[in-house]
Amino acid sequence: MLKLYISLLKGINVAGQKKIPMTDLVALYQKIGFVDVISYIQSGNVIFKSTDSDLGQIANKIQAAILKHFSFTVDVLIKTPSDFQRVVQQNPFKTEQTYITFLWQKPAIIPNEAIKKATLPGEEIKILEDVIYFSCPKNYGKSKLSNNFFEAKFKIPATTRNWKTVNCLLAMTMSS
Numbered sequence: 772m773l774k775l776y777i778s779l780l781k782g783i784n785v786a787g788q789k790k791i792p793m794t795d796l797v798a799l800y801q802k803i804g805f806v807d808v809i810s811y812i813q814s815g816n817v818i819f820k821s822t823d824s825d826l827g828q829i830a831n832k833i834q835a836a837i838l839k840h841f842s843f844t845v846d847v848l849i850k851t852p853s854d855f856q857r858v859v860q861q862n863p864f865k866t867e868q869t870y871i872t873f874l875w876q877k878p879a880i881i882p883n884e885a886i887k888k889a890t891l892p893g894e895e896i897k898i899l900e901d902v903i904y905f906s907c908p909k910n911y912g913k914s915k916l917s918n919n920f921f922e923a924k925f926k927i928p929a930t931t932r933n934w935k936t937v938n939c940l941l942a943m944t945m946s947s
Contacts, residue, residue, distance in 0.1 A: 780815025783847040800835040852944035869934040872903035889915035
C-alpha cells in the first residue's frame, strides 16, 4: 500500500552549495521507486508516495541515491502528513515570522542558558518534542538562533523551514 511522505533535505541550494535542480531531484526520486513525486521551492522539500514504511530506510535510500548521482552527502528527514499536522496545530506563534526547526530526534537536554544568551529582543522560542518553534519578528538572517546554532547546542541534525513553507507542504499533502 502506498503511503504519503514529506522529505526535507538539509542544506541544498543554499549559498551556491550542494546544488540540485528540483527537476533532477524529482526524477531521482522516481528512479528509486517513489511515485507521485512533487517538489516545493528550491530548498529540498519533496512530497512522494512509497510502499516502504520505515522512515529511516527511506531516508537512507534517498541519501544513497543523492550521493551516487550528485557526489555529495545530504541529510534527509522524512515526515508524514500527520507529523506536519501536529507541527501546525502545536505552533504557539502562528505568524509569518515563525520558523520551524525540525530536529532529527527529541533532544535529551535543552541548553536553556545558551538559548537565553543568544535570544535577541522580541525573539521567542518554544520547543515541543522534536520541533523548535521560533518567532523572529525582525530579521531571521541576523538572529543568532539559526539552524547551525541549534545543531551545535543540541548536537542533533536539524533543518529549518519558514511558516509559509510548512503550511504549503501540509496543504500539498491534503491534495495528494
